[in-house]
Amino acid sequence: MNTPPTLAPESSTPIAQACSALHAAYAKGWITHRDGNISVSDAAGDGFWISQSGVIKAQLNVAQMLHVPADRLVPGRAITAPAGASGEFALHQLLQALLPAGFNTVLHLHPTHIVAAMFANWDLRELSEQFPEVTRYTRVGRNVPPLAATSEELARACAASFAPPQSDMPHIVGLDRHGCVAIGHSPFDAFEHVERLEHVCQMVLASGARHTAIAQTVASGIKAAQAIQTA
Ligand SMILES: [Zn+2]
Numbered sequence: 001m002n003t004p005p006t007l008a009p010e011s012s013t014p015i016a017q018a019c020s021a022l023h024a025a026y027a028k029g030w031i032t033h034r035d036g037n038i039s040v041s042d043a044a045g046d047g048f049w050i051s052q053s054g055v056i057k058a059q060l061n062v063a064q065m066l067h068v069p070a071d072r073l074v075p076g077r078a079i080t081a082p083a084g085a086s087g088e089f090a091l092h093q094l095l096q097a098l099l100p101a102g103f104n105t106v107l108h109l110h111p112t113h114i115v116a117a118m119f120a121n122w123d124l125r126e127l128s129e130q131f132p133e134v135t136r137y138t139r140v141g142r143n144v145p146p147l148a149a150t151s152e153e154l155a156r157a158c159a160a161s162f163a164p165p166q167s168d169m170p171h172i173v174g175l176d177r178h179g180c181v182a183i184g185h186s187p188f189d190a191f192e193h194v195e196r197l198e199h200v201c202q203m204v205l206a207s208g209a210r211h212t213a214i215a216q217t218v219a220s221g222i223k224a225a226q227a228i229q230t231a
Helices: 014-027 089-098 112-119 124-128 152-162 187-207 214-230
Strands: 037-041 048-051 065-068 105-109 172-175 179-184
Touching: 014 037, 014 048, 014 065, 014 105, 014 187, 037 089, 037 187, 048 089, 089 105, 089 152, 089 179, 105 187, 112 124, 112 172, 112 179, 112 187, 124 172, 124 187, 152 172, 152 179, 172 187, 179 187
Parallel strands: none
Antiparallel strands: 037 048, 037 105, 048 065, 105 179, 172 179
C-alpha cells in the first residue's frame, strides 16, 4: 500500500516545509522528478530562499535551498539568477517582491488536472467561482497565456495576473500549457491553494462539461501578455 504524502508540520521551519511541499507534490503526481520550484522569504528579512535547479524535487533537502540576499535584489529590475537557482528565478523574484504582508511563499507546480482544464479552454477563475470549496478560502486569478517556461515574459505575465489593478490579489493563477503558481502564508498554505483548485478541476473534467467561450479568453490573455511585454 502506498504511504500517503505528508507535509511537514506548521511548526517546522519554512525552508523545511518548502522541501516537504515538493515531496508531497511529487507523491500526488503534480510534478515529475525534477520539475517544480519554490521560494520562501527569509525569516530575518534578508531576501529569500529558492530551490536549486535540476535536483530531484521528490527528495529536495534544505541544503538545496539557495539564499538570495536582499542586497542583490533591485526593486522592479530582474537580476542575474544566482548560480544553480531554479530556472524560474525571474518569476520568483518578481512575485516575492509583490507578496502582501504575512505571506512568504511562492510555489510553482504542474498539477495534472489544472493543466488539463486550461488545455480544455477553461478559465480557472470562472471555473472555480462555481465551487465554494475553492471560493471560501482561495482567490483564483486569470490564466496566464502560453509563454515559454523560464522566460522573462512568463515571469512578467505571471506577476501581472497576481497584481490585478482593481481587485484583491489572487492566491493562485494557472499557466496555460504549463502549470500553476500559488502564494501563501507558508509552503503548506500555498500547497493547499493548489490542492483545492486541482480538486475542482478534476471534478469538472470528470463531469465531461465543456467550456465554450474560451477562444476569446485565451486571445485576451495573449493580448494582455503582449501589452506587458511592450510596456
Ligand atoms: Zn514549470
